[in-house]
Amino acid sequence: MYPPDYRYTKDHEWISVSGSIGRVGVTDYAQQQLGDVVFVELPEVGRAVTQGQSCGTIESVKAVSELYSPVSGTVVETNTSVTAKPESVNGDPHGAWLMRIELSNPTELDSLLSSEQYAALVK
Amino acid sequence: MVPFAGWDMPVEYSGIVNEHMAVRTKAGLFDVSHMGEIELAGKDALAALQKIATNDVAKLAVGQAQYSALTTPEGTFVDDLIVYRQAGDHYLVVVNAGDIEAKYKWIVEHTRDAGDVAVVNSSSRYALLAVQGPAAKGIVQTLTSVDLGAIRYYWFAHGEVAGVRSIISRTGYTGEDGFEIFVPPQSADKVWTTILEAGADAGIVPVGLGARDTLRLEAGMHLSGQDIDATTTVLEADLEWIVGWKKGEFIGRSALEGQKAAGLRRKLVGFEMTAPGIARHGYAAYAPGGEGIVTSGTQTPFLKKAIGLAYLPIEANAIGSEFEIDIRGRRTPARVVPAKFYKRPRQEKS
Incomplete structure (x- = not known):
């Protein structure tokens, strides 16, 4: 269910790291809780983000929720195909990445949850 | 749940x-x-309803229903409702779910002097x-x-x-x-x-x-307690069509007449966002004539637009008027559009 090579936050984001770049999205559990996602607002490319701080919003028909950055760093790309088709967050939550972040402090990854820990959290 | x-x-x-x-x-x-059903029966049931509901109940034939409102002396909403004429002297009114018992008591209280009418809370039936x-x-x-x-x-x-x-x-x-x-x-x-x-x-x-x-x-329909409540009048809610001006006295009539004569200061309008963002209930609106407030807002699944209802100063109420809504600290442009956002396609008469 939750890809074993991803890391997870208690706020239901995931990050998949390759080299110094991490792709960030929200989990299947998050999209189920949100319901139909209709709007995704992401930070501008080049913006510095801080671990645990709000950096965007995800809105479903019924609610607004914050997107928290799982790591600190700089936004190097946002996924315009997801902002154009927000429902892809529901359709493929672990594939529909929202942004790519260049990590400024990779040791922060150690504070994130493994897939087993996250699965236990949302069980 | x-x-x-x-x-x-x-x-x-x-x-x-x-x-x-x-x-x-x-x-x-x-x-x-969860909707509430309250019945009024007796030879003065019509007179009682004429007094408490804004619309002209005398227009109803047996078997006909009518959208209407219960109003305060200030012309603001106690609730909106539908009145069904069940028989000559027997009406069923359907009110919203919030505190039905209080609305029942309100109706009893305000029809006490209306003569021969029994009021029954039939919601559990x-x-x-x-x-x-x-x-x-x-x-x-x-x-x-x-x-x-x-x-x-x-x-x-x-x-x-x-x-x-x-x-x-x-x-x-x-x-x-x-x-x-x-x-x-x-x-x-x-x-x-x-x-x-x-x-x-x-x-x-x-x-x-x-x-x-x-x-x-x-469909541009109001939600009681959210778009219309004790702080908004029937005229401000753009519901003059449910005011039976040609009938006699009803609670709130003189306040509504006064407001109509003086001219409205604000009115409920439909809007759509013209930049990305979804306005929600309670967000502040900024129009050329002053501030307003969003009462309903969402991204609609069928029209796939961010739409809503807002009270705006009367100067900003014309279709096509541009204004801004504060979406979590960011002023986002919106435009006034007809509140009936969706109209179903015409089908053959049936």
Whole structure:
């Protein structure tokens, strides 16, 4: 269910790291809780983000929720195909990445949850 | 399930978007038994209703229904409601779920001097199911011998649905054709299940509170307690069409006359966002004539636009007027549009 090579936050984001770049999205559990996602607002490319701080919003028909950055760093790309088709967050939550972040402090990854820990959290 | 006015109600069954689209294209089934039913009977029942409801109840024939409002002396809302004329001197009024007992007492209080009229809170005697959508009529017709085509919009008939005695009303809160069916609570499960089975091939789905809200907003219908309440008048809510000016005295009449003569300072309008962002209930609006407030807002599944209702200063109320809404600290442009965002396509007369 939750890809074993991803890391997870208690706020239901995931990050998949390759080299110094991490792709960030929200989990299947998050999209189920949100319901139909209709709007995704992401930070501008080049913006510095801080671990645990709000950096965007995800809105479903019924609610607004914050997107928290799982790591600190700089936004190097946002996924315009997801902002154009927000429902892809529901359709493929672990594939529909929202942004790519260049990590400024990779040791922060150690504070994130493994897939087993996250699965236990949302069980 | 979420608590709603003392009831446990599902926000969604299969997803708000799926349910919303089913109602627009096929059919949806709603359990709206939380609505309140209050009956007024007696030879002065009409006079009593004329006093407490804004619309002209004398226009109702037996078998006809009417949208109306209960108002305060200031012309603001106690609630909106539908009045059904059941028989010559017998009316059924359907009010919203929030604190039905208080509304019942309010009606009793304000009809005490009206003469020969009995007021009864019958809410526990009725469950209410709504079948809405282009396929609604075909589905319900398979379960009743009543000729549904003969029931016009805002009329109703008595008859059996799925073998259960019912009031079948051609009304709804979605902007689609359809029926609201009043049944005894002990038979509600049976009617619910039978309608779902009868409509399975036509694609009927159960619909929760979430899509009920997006459907009614797309159709430009008001939500009591949110778009209209004790702080907003019937005229400000753009509901002058439910004010029976030609009838006599009713509670709030002189306040509404005064407001009409002086001219409105603000009015409820429809809007759509012109830049990315979704306005929600309670967000502040900034228009050339001053500040306003968003009372309802969402991204609508069918029109796929961010729309809403807002009270705006009268100077900013013209269709096409541009204004801004504060979406979590960012002023986002919006434009006034007709509040009936969605109009169902014309179907053959039936």
